[in-house]
Amino acid sequence: MKENQIIIKIKNLVKRYPKTEKPALNGIDFDVFQGEFFGLLGPNGSGKTTLISILCGLLHPSSGDAEIYGHSIKNKSQKIRQIIGLVPQDIALYPTLTLRQNLHFFAKLYHIPRKVINERIDKYLEVAQLTDNADQLVKGFSGGMKRRANLIAGMLHEPKIIFLDEPTVGVDTISRYVLFATLKNFNKEGKTLIYTTHYLEEAQKLCSRIGIIKEGNIVTHGSPQELVTRTEGAKDLADVFIKVAGIDLRKEE
């Protein structure tokens, strides 16, 4: 596959929720290339989750469209679902089941063959360093363990594109380190990652390209370096953010 192949093409996406004045997405337009680690950076309520949900086929856009590998997201093709993965913002696991039971169930839904299913689960348990906790109930996990479990539940089927919605919220240092290492590895394997966050350093460290989203608009995008040099008087990404989006993310913590 060519390095610069466009795999996600977003065309003037608009999303209005019922009963709201302002649209949550106000004409989003950008492309994602094969093998990118794309960071979607924006404050709370800027529309990150909405955008990801539309790209995953969970929400209908009010207007506009997006294509993944040339397929419109409106078709909800089963083929596309097999090659995308979602790590939701919430810990979307059954708390009263063990981690292994959870993973087994989701793996089945992705039609992972019976022969490889246990092998695959073990592999990702290892990746997330949760092997010893596999047979414990998820409700007993610490916040960081839950985040790691949430992460691997979305990538068991080894999708080509993974959407990650704030996967590091409320995570301890060790878990954060494990998560970063996992994501970087995944990216090295040639997978495309679309990653939302409101942590600047994280985006700077991980992403090959960043899009800054504010009130449902992508105000600018480019590599972290590009963004800094392109913005007058900016020394780092935080400055870019203040200049471009008018928001000091450092204060948001």
Place this chain on the structure above:
Amino acid sequence: MNIFSIIQKEWLLLWHDKASLIIIFVMPMCLVLILTILEASNPRDVRQLSVLLINPNTSILGKAIDKGLKKIDHLKIKNITKDKKISEKEARTSIAEGAHQALIIVSKKSPVKITMIFDPAIPKALESTVVLPIKLLVKNVQLAISKGTVKKISRLTRQRIPVTNKKVTLYTTYASQQEKLIKPKDAQQIVPAWTLFGMFLIIIPLGSIIIKERDLGILQRLYVTPSYKFTFLFGRVIAFGIVNLIQWALMFALGLYILPLFNITGFSIAGHLLPLFVVASAIAFAATGFGILIGSWSRTFEQATAIGPILIVIGAAIGGIFAPVYAMPESLRAIAEYSPLHWGQNAFLEILVRNSDFEAIIPDLSKLIIFGAVCISLALLKPFISQKFSALLKR
């Protein structure tokens, strides 16, 4: 197939919800045990029924009835066919007065009509101890006839044996019109009533699973997989339908095998397993559908676990679960018709107590199935309905 994974997942979730398991399995069984024991300590024990018989029918069937009834231990048969001292009218009066419990009249000519007139004061269960053996006798004779045994004999003997192979009609009536006033509860009513109640309580674990899936964002994870949304619904209906059927089987087994240990022998299903299974399946569909409706329309977990059981208790109260419908005032009896629990109970009683044919339960079965289907449809249509509704409010 991932439908099996979905079913397995639902069962695992239920298995980990011990409180719900107690509510849907243990509680109804305890209630049945307590209530039937209370009922039994209230002496209404009739060891042997005294039955009058008028049977001028000389066909094979008529003779078989004569012989067959004599063999039944719990019936004390007094054949008054040729007794000049007691007319049919007098016999009826003696039933109404309670001197005898039943009068059986077999018509002389074919098509044979068998009329059973009962003392309205005896429990339904006792009636069925008369009706069932007679039904069985008739069936056996008809079976023998249809197998051709009788025909063969007639051919050999070149003699026409008057067979009543076509129609045999059974009538059950009461010797007085007070029938509706005194219909005592007994195991035959208590067991199905609380089985139904327990089956409908399945909405508690079912509703809470649905709400948790939604609130925790698991639904999103499910919906991005290449599995069809329909599979999740289908798997859920199957999984909880089976749990419902297990409840039914356990409750009826309790009635059949455990209650006798406490000297309560009123419960019998008398070979009606298949129609009872069909009724239980229809109830399971209705209860599961209702659970899915409650789960998808409640805003919060608390709402579902409060509203759900309240609705079930109301449905049970008006549906004749706590007290039989005939014991209710006329005004309430009219509302009973609208309770799904009443449809279920009525269908069970048609089979267990009234020994009706399959046809008699079709209306109740249809109502239960339509109810379940409407519930599921309303659950599926929720996004559209609530959107329309909020648009209306905005205007």
